[in-house]
Amino acid sequence: MACADSLWEDKSIRFDMSHSDMRMRTGEKMLENIEDVEDTKGNSGDKGRMIITNLRIIWHSLAAPRINVCASPFPLSSSACRLPVRHDRENPNRKLGESRPLNPLHPTTAHELDRDCDVQKLRGITEAVDLLTKMNGTRYEFIFTSLLPRGDPLLFAAITSLHKAYQSSGMYRELKLRTALFQKKHLRLLPEEQVCSKISGVWNLASDQGNLGSFVITNVRVIWYSNSNEHFNLSLPFLHVGTVKLRDSKFGMALVLETSEVSGGYVLGFRLDPMEKMKEVQKEISALFRAFSQNPVFGVTYSTKGKPPSVEDGVDDKGWDVEEISSDLTKEEQGPDMLSAYILDGFTADSLPVFSLELGFAVEAIKDGFTLKSLWDVVPQAANA
Secondary structure, three states: OOHHHHOOOOOOOEEOOOHHHHOOOOOOOEEEEEEEEEEOOOOOOOEEEEEEEOOOEEEEEOOOOOOEEEEOOOOOOOOOOOOOOOEOOOOOOOEOOOOOOOOOOOOOOOOOOOOOEEEEOOOEEEEEEEEEEEEOOEEEEEEEEEOOOOOOHHHHHHHHHHHHHHHOOHHHOOOEEOOOOEEOOEEOOOOOOOEEEEEEEEEEOOOOOOEEEEEEEEOOEEEEEEOOOOOOEEEEEHHHEEEEEEEEEOOEEEEEEEEOOOOOOOEEEEEOOOHHHHHHHHHHHHHHHHHHHHOOOOOOOOOOOOOOOOHHHOOOOOOOOOOOOOOOOOHHHHHHHHHHHHEOOOOOOOOOEEEOOOOOOEEEOOOOOOOHHHHHHOOOOOOOO
């Protein structure tokens, strides 16, 4: 299975994760460890810690680590990230001032990040980051507030740096077709990318007649481009490689690369002559793919002036010194109340009804994380006579 098919950290919003889900996967690196941060919207008054990795943002309560949030500021479908100020921490749903508007000239997929300070009730001057993201058609809002007397500038700087680094490193994580790979006839290498081999005389079997081109195999991806038109190309990160094998085709034996399901599940065929050369290329790509799988490179890096986290500070880069504590409540019981604190959308005219097999008639589509039973449980039961 391709690494991308099991990767969820940069695409999901999760609440009250288990200890195993909080641990970093292979290739995930902790970039920042920020103390004294409050999840104002969902856990107001609860002192916590924010962990920023190259894939996600995690906040967890220091008193009860099982209370945690995994938020992704990255564009999942269409999303925006902004920073309203003047939030009353005693009543997070009531805003003491208006947020700065998003630039109307930007498309809905653009992120807007801004920062400001204001006097908060009973807290003095501090800083808060308001993060908007969207998943499966539902918008979520997260407000993270520094509990330091005058705020922590690293809180905002780290999130904006992470967002920019993720946005600018898509070539590490996305299958690209017919993209700008060359500049003045030279391949534009990515940071941390190293060319392992260049192979000419590679036929792309995507069309009936085939296209003659060349391979460039690096430590993070496989590139093919046409000799006649360098803009007719393919960039396949090892993150999306599923299998590398030799298979019979109508052109004879071919080198076949199968891609991940999330990238479309493509079957890409190539042919090289002689047969021994094709076998050598297959072995080389397979070896690099195995090496990448053991230590994936996601390409998200940045540096700040703050002191980097270390084990000496009591932070483990695998578990972040979080104690595993079981909860008496099930996920079904926790989910709806937790989600309702972060969901930003209400009913809109675009919400089409769906047929409910349980009720036997059409109802408004239920948002992710809710069930009919959980919604019904919100209604208090009448006392027994």
